[in-house]
Amino acid sequence: MTWELSPLTAERVPEAADLVDHWYGRARRALPHLSGRGFPPGLELVQARLAETGCVAAAVTRRSATSGFLVAAPLDTDQDGQGALSVQPGAARVGMGGFAVVTGHEPEALRELYVPVAARLVVQRRLVHHVDMPADDAVAMAWFRLGFGLDHVRGLMxxxxxxxxxxxxxxxxxxxxxxxxxxxxxxxxxxxxxxxxxxxxxxxxxxxxxxxxxxxxxxxxxxxxxxxxxxxxxxxxxxxxxxxxxxxxxxxxxxxxxxxxxxxxxxxxxxxxxxxxxxxxxxxxxxxxxxxxxxxxxxxxxxxxxxxxxxxxxxxxxxxxxxxxxxxx
Structure with missing residues (x-):
């Protein structure tokens, strides 16, 4: 598959939201206690990520259709507050709804997206990168191939x-x-x-x-x-x-x-x-x-x-x- 890197412009946001809805819906069906429940729509999540101060975004397209996107934003906390226990100085985060790609092409698509986004974060001296995502092991493996490791797990009962x-x-x-x-x-x-x-x-x-x-x-x-x-x-x-x-x-x-x-x-x-x-x-x-x-x-x-x-x-x-x-x- 040939990927074309492009900005995540306003006209591409609905397509990005569709990718989130498709992936999150599939992921929740495979996760315990979540299938069939109502959750925030993908459009709301993508817009929230793009509204974060200082965010860096990119998209990949194929045949003019948005096939993946990534949004990262600076993550700062009060270094005397509770957040300092889990967030290092100089961090950036891809929050929930901050990325999605077409199913089956996660490794190559995320590589195309992360490389330019990470380069811009490094220029800003953001050297600690976090990714929040549903517990989808197949998608997590694509991030592991980019040098990420599993840090936190959220459980539900x-x-x-x-x-x-x-x-x-x-x-x-x-x-x-x-x-x-x-x-x-x-x-x-x-x-x-x-x-x-x-x-x-x-x-x-x-x-x-x-x-x-x-x-x-x-x-x-x-x-x-x-x-x-x-x-x-x-x-x-x-x-x-x-x-x-x-x-x-x-x-x-x-x-x-x-x-x-x-x-x-x-x-x-x-x-x-x-x-x-x-x-x-x-x-x-x-x-x-x-x-x-x-x-x-x-x-x-x-x-x-x-x-x-x-x-x-x-x-x-x-x-x-x-x-x-x-x-x-």
Whole structure:
């Protein structure tokens, strides 16, 4: 197939949106819990990507028809805020709906698109590139051939009416956290973040970010649509889980709650505490009108990468990443 590189002009946007609708529809039919549900149309997603400040876009055509497109935009966060825990300085992102190509030609089409877009990002000193996409392994492989790796996985699980509960843990008590428990919740959130410095994640956790994390859930502990639970054994805090509303998106249904934080003290792991914590939290979530729960984890985390799938979370989205050599001129 002969590809012709061109700008992603306004008249090509509807064709780009059709590519997104076709791919996302096919991907969702293959993913658990997503088939048949209503999601944002491709046109809305493409327009959102093009509206991002400083975006860089390209399209490829064949016989005058748009056969693929790619939109990347700078990704900056407050380096003392929560985003700094997962986004490096000098990053750019291809967000959800920011690319799609004709089925069956992903490797060659994405290569034609990424090369010129990446060159413009490098000129801007954007040397960390992220791609958000549905959990489609065939399309992910095309990005892997361009030097990307799997960084984050988002999982989804339906919340069921109370049924079989996890086995009890001797001496364990679960209670809902309130505003007066911010210190305990903040301390365990920091300990959870510090685990990211270990193998095989190796993500630094700057002290200013950790300091802000101690107070991050102050509003959560007061809001009726958000909640946290503490696990205590013989009166000692041994774990916690925090649930917050999940923003709806291309792979996240609107009635979904997110596991924002989860932690169990190292000495108490392996006893089933996290299962009891999550079951308690999800009973509240179901009674509060939520029907799905989502969690996001780093694919290289020894603790998380096996834990969340074992609890029943099925992958529905990936974040891919590529870090370029900072010696580039």
């Amino acid at each position: 339906p919340i069921k009416v109370r049924g079989r509960q996890p086995r009890e843990v001797e001496g364990l008590a679960i209670r809902r956290a309130g505003p007066g428990d911010l210190a305990q919740v903040g301390r365990m959130a920091v300990e959870s973040a510090r685990c990211q410095e270990q193998s095989a994640v190796f993500v630094p956790q700057p002290e200013p970010v950790l300091a802000a994390l101690r107070d991050r859930y102050a509003d959560t502990l007061r809001e009726p649509r958000q909640a946290a639970w503490l696990a205590l054994r013989h009166g000692e805090d041994v774990g916690m889980v925090v649930l917050t509303p999940a923003p709806a998106g291309p792979v996240v249904p609107p009635d979904t709650v997110e596991v924002a934080e989860a932690f169990v003290e190292p000495f108490a792991r392996g006893e089933g505490i996290s299962r009891v914590l999550l079951a308690t939290a999800l009973a509240w979530a179901y009674d509060s009108g939520y029907r799905y729960v989502t969690a996001r984890w780093r694919s290289g985390s020894r603790l998380s990468a096996g834990h969340w799938p074992n609890l029943g979370f099925k992958p529905v989205a990936y974040r891919l990443s590529r870090v370029l050599d900072p010696r580039l001129g």
